[in-house]
Amino acid sequence: MTSPRAVAQIMSIELRNKLSYRADLLIEIGCTLFARAYLSFVVWQAVFQQTGTNTIAGYSQTELLVYFVLAAFIFDLNSINLGFISEDIYRGLLSKYLIMPINYQFYKIISWLGRSLVQFLPLGAALILFLVFGNSQDTSRMTVFSLLVGIFVCLLGNVLNVILYSTVEFLGFWSDKVWSLSIGLHLLVYFAGGIMIPLGALPYSIGEVFRYLPLYLMVGFPTEVILGHVHGLALIRGLLAMLAWFVLLQTLSRAVWRRGLQMYGGVGI
Amino acid sequence: MILVDKIGKTYRTHRKAPGLWGSIRSLVTREWLDKVAVQDVSFKVNAGEILGLVGANGAGKTTLIKMLSGIIHPDSGGARVLGFTPWERGIEFRRQISLIMGQKAQLWWDLPAADCFLLLREIYQIDGKTYQRTLDELVSVLDVSALLHIPVRNLSLGERMKMELIAALLHSPKVIFLDEPTIGLDIMAQRSMRSFILEYCQRHKPAIILTSHYMEDIEELCPNIVILRAGRLVYSGALEGIRAQLSHTKIVTIHTDSTSAVPNRRWESGTLVESASGLLRFKVEREKLRHFMNEVLSIVEAHDVSIEEADISDTIAALMKGKAQPV
Ligand SMILES: Nc1ncnc2c1ncn2[C@@H]1O[C@H](COP(=O)(O)OP(=O)(O)OP(=O)(O)O)[C@@H](O)[C@H]1O
Ligand SMILES: [Mg+2]
Numbered sequence: 001m002t003s004p005r006a007v008a009q010i011m012s013i014e015l016r017n018k019l020s021y022r023a024d025l026l027i028e029i030g031c032t033l034f035a036r037a038y039l040s041f042v043v044w045q046a047v048f049q050q051t052g053t054n055t056i057a058g059y060s061q062t063e064l065l066v067y068f069v070l071a072a073f074i075f076d077l078n079s080i081n082l083g084f085i086s087e088d089i090y091r092g093l094l095s096k097y098l099i100m101p102i103n104y105q106f107y108k109i110i111s112w113l114g115r116s117l118v119q120f121l122p123l124g125a126a127l128i129l130f131l132v133f134g135n136s137q138d139t140s141r142m143t144v145f146s147l148l149v150g151i152f153v154c155l156l157g158n159v160l161n162v163i164l165y166s167t168v169e170f171l172g173f174w175s176d177k178v179w180s181l182s183i184g185l186h187l188l189v190y191f192a193g194g195i196m197i198p199l200g201a202l203p204y205s206i207g208e209v210f211r212y213l214p215l216y217l218m219v220g221f222p223t224e225v226i227l228g229h230v231h232g233l234a235l236i237r238g239l240l241a242m243l244a245w246f247v248l249l250q251t252l253s254r255a256v257w258r259r260g261l262q263m264y265g266g267v268g269i
Numbered sequence: 270m271i272l273v274d275k276i277g278k279t280y281r282t283h284r285k286a287p288g289l290w291g292s293i294r295s296l297v298t299r300e301w302l303d304k305v306a307v308q309d310v311s312f313k314v315n316a317g318e319i320l321g322l323v324g325a326n327g328a329g330k331t332t333l334i335k336m337l338s339g340i341i342h343p344d345s346g347g348a349r350v351l352g353f354t355p356w357e358r359g360i361e362f363r364r365q366i367s368l369i370m371g372q373k374a375q376l377w378w379d380l381p382a383a384d385c386f387l388l389l390r391e392i393y394q395i396d397g398k399t400y401q402r403t404l405d406e407l408v409s410v411l412d413v414s415a416l417l418h419i420p421v422r423n424l425s426l427g428e429r430m431k432m433e434l435i436a437a438l439l440h441s442p443k444v445i446f447l448d449e450p451t452i453g454l455d456i457m458a459q460r461s462m463r464s465f466i467l468e469y470c471q472r473h474k475p476a477i478i479l480t481s482h483y484m485e486d487i488e489e490l491c492p493n494i495v496i497l498r499a500g501r502l503v504y505s506g507a508l509e510g511i512r513a514q515l516s517h518t519k520i521v522t523i524h525t526d527s528t529s530a531v532p533n534r535r536w537e538s539g540t541l542v543e544s545a546s547g548l549l550r551f552k553v554e555r556e557k558l559r560h561f562m563n564e565v566l567s568i569v570e571a572h573d574v575s576i577e578e579a580d581i582s583d584t585i586a587a588l589m590k591g592k593a594q595p596v
Contacts (some may be wrong), residue, residue: 006391013388017379095340096375101363102392265280266340268373 006102007110014114029122032076033069040068057200063140063227064197066130071195071223073123074154077116078161078218079186082179084108085165086172089260092268105257109162116158124151127226141228149235150226156242157218163246164214167253173260194220198229211238214245270444270476271314271337276346277500278332280304306332308500309346314493316443317474319466321481321491321508325589329500330480334446337478338368350444364393367442369433371449376421382432383417386439393440400439407435410465427458434462438469447479451486463489484582496588503588511584519558520580521551523565524573537564552579 018025048054048061059067085108088094097104127147168185172178189195193215199207210216221238224230230238284302285291307329314320322330335341337348339355339362348355353362369375376385390400408414411431421429430450437445447466451459467490470477481487487494488508496504504511521539524547538557543550549569553561558576565571 003391003394006388006394009388009391013377013380013384092373095335095368098340098358099338099363099366099368100392101360101394262342264341265282266335 010107010110011114011117014111015118018115018118025118029119033073033126036069036072037065040065044068057198058229059198059227060140067198067223067227068196070127070226071193071219073119074157074222075189075193075195075219077119077123077154078158078189082182083169083172084112085169086178086182089170089172089264090176090267092266094264095266095268098266105166105253108166109159112162113155113158120151120155127151142226143228146228147226150222153225153239153242154222156239157222160214160242160246160249161218163249163253164218167249167256170253170256170260173256173263189215189219192216193218194223198224212241214242214249217242217245270316270318270351271320271478272349273313273333273337274311274347274349275309276307276311276333276336276343276348277305277309278307278329278336278341278343278345280306280332306500307336307343307497310495310497310500310502311346312495312502312505314476314478316476317470318493319470319477319479319490321479321487321494322497323480323487323494323585323589324497327499328497328589330497331448332500333497334368334448334478334480338366338446339363340368364440365443366446367437367440367444368446369437369448369450371430371447371452374421374429374433376429376432376436378422379420381418381420382413382424382435385421385432385436389436389439395440399441403439403441404435407438410468411435427454430454430458430462434465441473443475445475445477447477449480449482451481451483459483459485466490484585487585488581494585496585498589508581512581514584517555518579519553519555520577521553521558521561521565522575522577523549523551523569523571525549525569525571527570534568536561539565 044061044064047056054060056064083090085105088097094104097107127142131142131144131147165182165185168181169178171181192210192213194210199210199216199220201207202210210220217238221230221242225235225238280303282302282304283299286294310329310333312320322333324330332341336343337350337355339358342356351362351365353359355362376382377388380388386404389395395403408417411434413428413431413435416424416428416432421432424432434450450466451462454462463486466477466479469475479486479490492508493506494504494508494511495502520542526547536551538561539551539553541549542552551561551565562574566574
């Protein structure tokens with residue numbers, strides 16, 4: 001329905017928008033990267049020294065350090081600005097998109113991806129650096145292949161994430177205060193997404209439940225794939241789970257959208 | 270092109286008592302407030318025609334336009350626009366309509382107009398040649414070529430409205446909704462907006478629905494009008510219909526010091542419409558004018574007298590307020 005050129009146009013606009021603040025962007029990425037790496041280093045150093053083990057859930061100390069930084073980064077990538085749809089509904093900006101021959105949700109997803117594309121670039125660069133220089137330890141399992149597959153999974157997770165959030169945000173048709181739900185969801189991802197620590201380090205039953213929730217599939221899963229800890233069957237199972245969630249959430253969000261649109265009053269004009 | 274059949278819309282909002290206590294209470298119980306915005310309205314608009322939609326603030330004009338452009342669902346009646354039901358929002362329908370809201374910017378705030386247009390070109394899938402031709406034409410008529418690369422948020426209101434116009438016309442819509450396109454524009458800009466709309470309409474023959482609180486807009490652009498009062502239709506037909514009714518009515522204004530005794534009098538051949546200090550105003554039928562002048566001058570001591578054609582906007586205003594009967 002929407003032409004590839006329209007998609008490219010929308011993405012390039014968002015990209016340019018984001019790049020116009022590139023100094024801020026670099027500083028932000030640089031600072032958070034450093035802070036997290038430092039924090040993670042201190043924590044794992046202490047843990048490994050205290051317990052005297054070599055690996056936790058199959059990860060060496062260096063890998064865990066990279067895991068934390070990477071997962072936090074992917075989590076950021078997935079952090080939607082609160083109200084990215086409900087604000088449009090609340091302020092009536094939605095009206096302008098409703099009269100255009102374009103699918104609003106699709107437009108939002110595309111522009112979101114356009115924005116996060118900028119952040120993929122430093123991610124790729126950092127990982128390649130790690131691959132080349134940081135890979136000397138015999139414990140590391142990361143390869144060029146796992147890196148490429150992982151970034152692809154990360155992109156899929158991004159799409160799943162926008163769909164999940166847009167379902168929640170569409171509740172803005174009924175309530176003015178959807179942002180609290182969005183924050184709740186955000187915290188939930190933080191909690192169950194495998195950000196601090198790989199799921200394997202959690203008690204087995206809890207880890208196995210989280211493993212199939214979209215929260216983990218969006219953040220922890222791509223991280224583990226990139227680091228080369230997910231192969232073969234586990235990888236396929238994860239991808240299938242993503243697909244299932246994709247279908248389910250998309251069906252749900254379409255239904256919510258259709259119902260909501262009937263309630264929409266087009267405020268503000 | 271546009272067929273509206275007994276359409277109606279009731280908004281449902283929850284009412285909140287003022288203050289903190291009201292907010293807290295509204296968490297527990299919600300009081301719903303139904304607001305009838307449009308009720309039982311029917312009319313039609315043909316291709317190449319501009320229909321003026323007139324009514325006081327809150328009369329339901331924008332609501333009607335929101336329904337006809339597919340933004341909101343009505344809850345009674347129906348409408349066909351270009352053969353489509355608007356609120357089904359078919360792609361083909363959306364490709365052929367346009368909506369301009371004078372009160373609300375629709376262009377992307379951070380982008381220069383040129384970028385907005387490129388994006389619209391892709392969204393509406395306008396082919397390259399047509400796009401360039403339409404854009405060049407609009408840019409030169411509206412004289413905005415120097416402003417194309419400035420972010421929209423930095424443009425003045427009038428400049429932005431021109432860009433909004435271009436954005437709305439790029440895909441050569443067959444139906445155009447103009448909700449107060451001249452609001453906030455200076456007199457010159459209003460005039461050029463009017464002549465632009467008129468010329469565009471003659472050349473491209475879209476069906477247009479226009480709302481405006483400026484009578485000049487309506488008088489110059491709209492051969493037919495619909496008047497709404499509190500969501501109900503009170504007049505639908507030619508502007509000339511109102512004018513014709515008026516053409517045999519004159520307004521007589523008398524300047525005098527002795528207004529006090531007058532109001533209670535029963536006038537034989539005219540109607541008193543206004544009585545202020547030092548001034549009396551009458552509505553008189555043309556045939557009775559002579560008789561009336563004799564009558565009034567024999568009673569009132571006048572400094573000055575003026576006789577004018579009745580003003581069409583007064584009549585429309587009276588219809589809007591509900592003082593006059595539907596014509
Ligand atoms: N989204 C909404 N929710 C609830 N009530 C609304 C909404 N929009 C409009 N109304 C109410 O419906 C009535 C009609 O509003 P509408 O905007 O159609 O008026 P209008 O004729 O365009 O007025 P104006 O000349 O001031 O623009 C008003 O009384 C308004 O309070
Ligand atoms: Mg209005």
